[in-house]
Amino acid sequence: MKIPSLSVLIVVSIISGPVLTEAEERSLPAECSYEMQVWNVNLRSSAQAKKVRHPYDDLTPVETDRDTGCTVCSEDQVLVDISPLQPFFVCHRLAPRVRAVVRDLLRSGSSLHSVVGYRVIRSRGPVDEQGNRTEFSNHSYGTALDINPEQNGLYDDCVTFGPQCRLIRGGEWKLGVTGALDKNNPIVTMFKQAGFKWGGEIAGKQKDFMHFSLTGY
Numbered sequence: 001m002k003i004p005s006l007s008v009l010i011v012v013s014i015i016s017g018p019v020l021t022e023a024e025e026r027s028l029p030a031e032c033s034y035e036m037q038v039w040n041v042n043l044r045s046s047a048q049a050k051k052v053r054h055p056y057d058d059l060t061p062v063e064t065d066r067d068t069g070c071t072v073c074s075e076d077q078v079l080v081d082i083s084p085l086q087p088f089f090v091c092h093r094l095a096p097r098v099r100a101v102v103r104d105l106l107r108s109g110s111s112l113h114s115v116v117g118y119r120v121i122r123s124r125g126p127v128d129e130q131g132n133r134t135e136f137s138n139h140s141y142g143t144a145l146d147i148n149p150e151q152n153g154l155y156d157d158c159v160t161f162g163p164q165c166r167l168i169r170g171g172e173w174k175l176g177v178t179g180a181l182d183k184n185n186p187i188v189t190m191f192k193q194a195g196f197k198w199g200g201e202i203a204g205k206q207k208d209f210m211h212f213s214l215t216g217y
């Protein structure tokens with residue numbers, strides 16, 4: 001009988017195994033606290049930072065991601081600390097598969113230089129009178145990752161990539177540069193195998209080449 005290699009076993013367990021097992025093994029925190037930023041479309045920057053703290057029982061619907069059950073609370077985030085990457089936080093429910101993919105990528109020598117996960121920011125949804133966005137991004141729930149932002153910028157006016165695209169965050173995306181992502185890069189293919197969508201392939205007028213999440217946005 002042929003014994004499957006370790007990497008095959010890891011991939012199979014990521015795809016078919018119960019992804020949210022960690023959730024059942026922990027008790028709910030007593031409190032929910034987080035520091036929230038708000039993206040202003042006029043200033044094109046996040047100007048405010050607000051500290052929020054309340055009993056965990058008082059979570060409002062918008063503070064929880066319906067698909068994953070992950071919340072904006074810092075108490076629901078866990079540290080992913082794998083050398084030589086700078087440590088980053090993700091939702092406890094996604095941490096096992098994020099750790100598995102990151103370990104595999106680093107072991108195989110891929111150009112994974114930097115990862116940012118949890119960051120609470122209202123950067124989506126309708127704009128209020130002051131120009132502030134009103135809905136939480138996926139990063140706010142710890143369910144999105146930004147990978148190698150210096151080589152994989154976020155572009156607007158970019159239904160298909162071309163000279164009309166306007167860089168609004170991160171560094172210029174140039175194919176062939178070390179760390180720049182494309183659909184054949186192992187960083188993209190392995191995160192997609194683990195159920196993530198890549199922001200370089202999302203529909204709409206933005207291309208977010210650094211961005212990975214379960215919904216793509």
Ligand SMILES: [Zn+2]
Pocket residue numbers: 139144145146208210211212
């Ligand atoms: Zn992102």
